[in-house]
Amino acid sequence: xxxxxxxxxxxxxxxxxxxxxxxxxxxxxxxxxxxxxxxxxxxxxxxxxxxxxxxxxxxxxxxxxxxxxxxxxxxxxxxxxxxxxxxxxxxxxxxxxxxxxxxxxxxxxxxxxxxxxxxxxxxxxxxxxxxxxxxxxxxxxxxxxxxxxxxxxxxxxxxxxxxxxxxxxxxxxxxxxxxxxxxxxxxxxxxxxxxxxxxxxxxxxxx
Amino acid sequence: xxxxxxxxxxxxxxxxxxxxxxxxxxxxxxxxxxxxxxxxxxxxxxxxxxxxxxxxxxxxxxxxxxxxxxxxxxxxxxxxxxxxxxxxxxxxxxxxxxxxxxxxxxxxxxxxxxxxxxxxxxxxxxxxxxxxxxxxxxxxxxxxxxxxxxxxxxxxxxxxxxxxxxxxxxxxxxxxxxxxxxxxxxxxxxxxxxxxxxxxxxxxxxxxxxxxxxxxxxxxxxxxxxxxxxxxxxxxxxxxxxxxxxxxxxxxxxx
Numbered sequence: 001x002x003x004x005x006x007x008x009x010x011x012x013x014x015x016x017x018x019x020x021x022x023x024x025x026x027x028x029x030x031x032x033x034x035x036x037x038x039x040x041x042x043x044x045x046x047x048x049x050x051x052x053x054x055x056x057x058x059x060x061x062x063x064x065x066x067x068x069x070x071x072x073x074x075x076x077x078x079x080x081x082x083x084x085x086x087x088x089x090x091x092x093x094x095x096x097x098x099x100x101x102x103x104x105x106x107x108x109x110x111x112x113x114x115x116x117x118x119x120x121x122x123x124x125x126x127x128x129x130x131x132x133x134x135x136x137x138x139x140x141x142x143x144x145x146x147x148x149x150x151x152x153x154x155x156x157x158x159x160x161x162x163x164x165x166x167x168x169x170x171x172x173x174x175x176x177x178x179x180x181x182x183x184x185x186x187x188x189x190x191x192x193x194x195x196x197x198x199x200x201x202x203x204x205x206x207x
Numbered sequence: 208x209x210x211x212x213x214x215x216x217x218x219x220x221x222x223x224x225x226x227x228x229x230x231x232x233x234x235x236x237x238x239x240x241x242x243x244x245x246x247x248x249x250x251x252x253x254x255x256x257x258x259x260x261x262x263x264x265x266x267x268x269x270x271x272x273x274x275x276x277x278x279x280x281x282x283x284x285x286x287x288x289x290x291x292x293x294x295x296x297x298x299x300x301x302x303x304x305x306x307x308x309x310x311x312x313x314x315x316x317x318x319x320x321x322x323x324x325x326x327x328x329x330x331x332x333x334x335x336x337x338x339x340x341x342x343x344x345x346x347x348x349x350x351x352x353x354x355x356x357x358x359x360x361x362x363x364x365x366x367x368x369x370x371x372x373x374x375x376x377x378x379x380x381x382x383x384x385x386x387x388x389x390x391x392x393x394x395x396x397x398x399x400x401x402x403x404x405x406x407x408x409x410x411x412x413x414x415x416x417x418x419x420x421x422x423x424x425x426x427x428x429x430x431x432x433x434x435x436x437x438x439x440x441x442x443x444x445x446x447x448x449x450x451x452x453x454x455x456x457x458x459x460x461x462x
Contacts, residue, residue, distance in 0.1 A: 040282060041423045046335040052270045066274055073278040141256035146264040168261050174228050189219045200253050
């Protein structure tokens with residue numbers, strides 16, 4: 001017998017394993033009879049790690065991230081009966097990012113870039129997407145070090161940053177990112193492409 | 208280069224293709240296009256290089272110890288403001304809090320600044336596994352496959368026993384992280400129920416009562432054997448889970 005690494009999108013043992021009760025599309029089925037605390041533990045607690053990391057990327061600071069996650073948890077607990085199925089992770093992360101943005105507006109007003117600002121910035125700045133170059137370029141990108149990457153991601157406008165972090169660090173799929181960031185999938189795709197183009201341009205400019 | 212490049216549909220599709228977001232028919236089309244157009248091939252190379260860098264250089268950061276406990280506490284504090292006040296739920300959660308907090312003095316990990324609730328972490332990992340696309344990282348009913356899979360992932364491969372004749376079928380294993388340490392978890396199935404069996408080095412500070420307990424509605428049975436501390440978590444009835452623990456303890460390892 002050989003080892004079978006799991007593909008994320010396949011469920012080879014589905015037929016044999018118990019039904020995925022906690023991700024049933026009808027949340028009322030999965031959580032019927034659970035009190036708010038039990039729901040919170042099943043829906044929110046499994047995603048605290050992602051919540052913390054997203055908050056850390058959005059606030060740029062671990063201590064602030066802890067405050068945001070704690071605040072978001074309370075909001076999630078109060079709204080726990082509103083969770084209507086689908087990806088619990090997206091639901092939790094959407095609360096985290098909304099909490100992070102209102103926290104930033106209140107505590108770090110200078111750092112907040114609104115979506116309108118963002119679109120304006122987009123129009124002004126040339127997109128670093130580049131059709132020229134060679135394979136040496138890929139090797140150069142692959143050699144970027146941790147500090148360089150971290151700084152480049154931190155410098156992205158928040159809407160690009162959250163999209164890139166959710167995809168390339170947390171591994172969410174486009175649909176989950178669309179739910180978490182409350183935008184259509186097409187917007188997720190263009191934000192992701194722009195975020196990646198900007199990172200690549202930053203890395204190249206620093207070499 | 209202009210703004211339109213990021214909006215170019217073929218460029219977006221290359222990203223989607225590398226992210227595994229396309230169905231087979233579209234994926235085939237994009238793969239062919241990448242083969243024909245050097246600009247798209249270059250885009251694909253760049254994206255892959257960037258993803259590799261991020262994956263290698265920016266590991267997911269650990270959640271600070273104590274954050275979960277603080278969340279539980281703050282949520283407990285806001286319970287009164289719940290729109291669904293229920294004295295029974297309130298009483299139950301107070302009882303649960305009492306269990307958890309009395310356990311917390313036992314489940315302390317000495318090396319950490321903050322006490323970590325091992326039982327809570329193990330139950331959380333079990334719940335997370337149930338919500339994931341699959342509850343195991345390696346699928347196999349063969350203990351000779353499961354055991355070696357852990358080599359190189361954690362420092363000591365767990366004891367894996369075959370309990371199929373007793374209706375506990377091994378379905379695979381995964382690596383969980385408890386108190387910042389990767390540990391092995393075997394997953395067994397009984398009818399429609401999954402059992403997560405986590406093994407970690409037993410240290411004197413882990414020593415505690417061997418009785419069954421309940422965390423968040425899941426039964427937890429724990430025992431220590433040859434310097435290894437075992438935790439079994441399941442929604443099975445407590446008695447059946449105890450049976451499982453007894454069978455596991457008494458069966459001989461043939462590896």
